[in-house]
Amino acid sequence: MKDISWDAYQIFLAVARHGGLTGAAQANGLSPATVGRRVLDLEQGIGRQLFARSQTGYRLTADGQALFEQLQAMDAVVRKVDGWRQEAHGASVVRLMAGTWVTWLVCENIQAIWSERDGFRLDMSVSERRATLAHRQGDVGVRAVAPEEPHLASRHTGDVAYAAYRQRNAPDGLSSAWLAVSEEDAISPYLRFPHQQAAASIAVIVSRPRSLLDLTRAGAGQAVLPCFVGDLDPGLERAGEELKQLRHGQWIVTNNEDRHRREIRTVSERLFRLLKSHADLFAGKRPSRSL
Amino acid sequence: MKDISWDAYQIFLAVARHGGLTGAAQANGLSPATVGRRVLDLEQGIGRQLFARSQTGYRLTADGQALFEQLQAMDAVVRKVDGWRQEAHGASVVRLMAGTWVTWLVCENIQAIWSERDGFRLDMSVSERRATLAHRQGDVGVRAVAPEEPHLASRHTGDVAYAAYRQRNAPDGLSSAWLAVSEEDAISPYLRFPHQQAAASIAVIVSRPRSLLDLTRAGAGQAVLPCFVGDLDPGLERAGEELKQLRHGQWIVTNNEDRHRREIRTVSERLFRLLKSHADLFAGKRPSRSL
DNA sequence: CTTATGTCTTTCATAAATGAAAAACATACT
């Protein structure tokens, strides 16, 4: 019984997961031809057929399934090792926690925040909840309330204004119906507004704020959106004045202890610059549409 | 952060266990040069130095020790997989590696080594080369030199004596010609003897030692044979005294790690008993022909 | 001290593995 080369197990797992050679080849940086050969070799070494082959891909046999399950533990070890490697490299991940719309703006302007040459990975996590950066869940946060936590450092970027938006030039009948996220998901004041002010007129309930924008653009009704989102969209117009009771400040927060970490400083500086350059837009002063 | 090829981990473990490249190379069926390169590559991939290198071997660094400990779980998975592989084959093969004449003796006494009721298959592999059991090529080996490899367990069975043999009562003219295997196949000292002592008198060259016995019995000349072969054959007699310079010891070897395998223990115990019961015969003390 | 031995590292020729491309085939769409 000859020893099996462990990379054969690695390739086997990839084929099993992707259900074929093409996906596995991409994941492992090999060609489909090579992956096919390696799997054949493994089957010979094991003495069992591990996959049922078809023109549309590979399916695990019972024996293949047995091996797949056994090898999960191996994969778990490698994940732990990878975590240890990352640790060994100091901090090659920066985790950014922000709400739906700031995350959207960052994505639209990603080249201003991150490039491949930076040598770290950017993880962006969307949450409407207050970014506490607790338990090191995040490194940089964007929030609507100035932090009082002593371990957090913050920088004020400006105010955020809100208004109701509807489809531009929409027929009048539909545009008065309200679009809202569900009450249980309505964490922020702007998300709660339709429930508090026009509950009987809510025509559609969605689970994500991004869906509000989509529906509004499609003419399904009106929704409360941040001005920097609504005013930037050529398919939307304001359905009324700014809703001044919803206005709030905006802060970028980091952990005091992370000040020395270059990657975190880099990201928070760049983010501050991005938000500051959009300060008027955030505050509800209408842009010229040339941005 | 690039994925690490899992066979690199396999090689790392071997180097760590053997404390150097040479042992790991043997265990993995690679050359020391290759192992050294692979470990360098791994250190680059991990971004840490894993070994302190010296001319006397490799010692784990603190980082290397951390990785070593993490990878024990991976090794454990592979052992389980190997158990499953064996199970898939019904744990049903024991591979015996021995020279021509021991293999012959085993065949003559097969009921003492193996029966169908044992529930495993016996594979017998003839090789004049030293049985290293490397790369799991064999499970039980018989060899002429005591093993120094730390992963091999051995038991001494006794000495093997050699003499020149000819056809019994042969006419004098033919019996002085020598029979030999070819020089390139003459791996063992006894096979080299005719080339070294009587090269000009070699009448016939064969490729297999078994042919020496056949030719000698047919009266074609004289050949060096182990005493346990020549003395047992009623058609042969010694052509001279024991060739004392050819005498050597004999050991049965198994892999330390295979100790727990019942079939391997069974075969090596039985083999030991067989060879031990023939110890006098092997040592050149003449039998009574009633065996 | 010198010599022998064992081990690692480097170089170079060779073997093995690889990927690109073509062929074959299955499935989905028109």
Added chain:
DNA sequence: AGTATGTTTTTCATTTATGAAAGACATAAG
């Protein structure tokens, strides 16, 4: 039915990895 698409398998030229051998070096023995 014909066409388009996606996937696998096979072939062949190229690339990569490998091992043999030489050199360098450390350690042990005489």
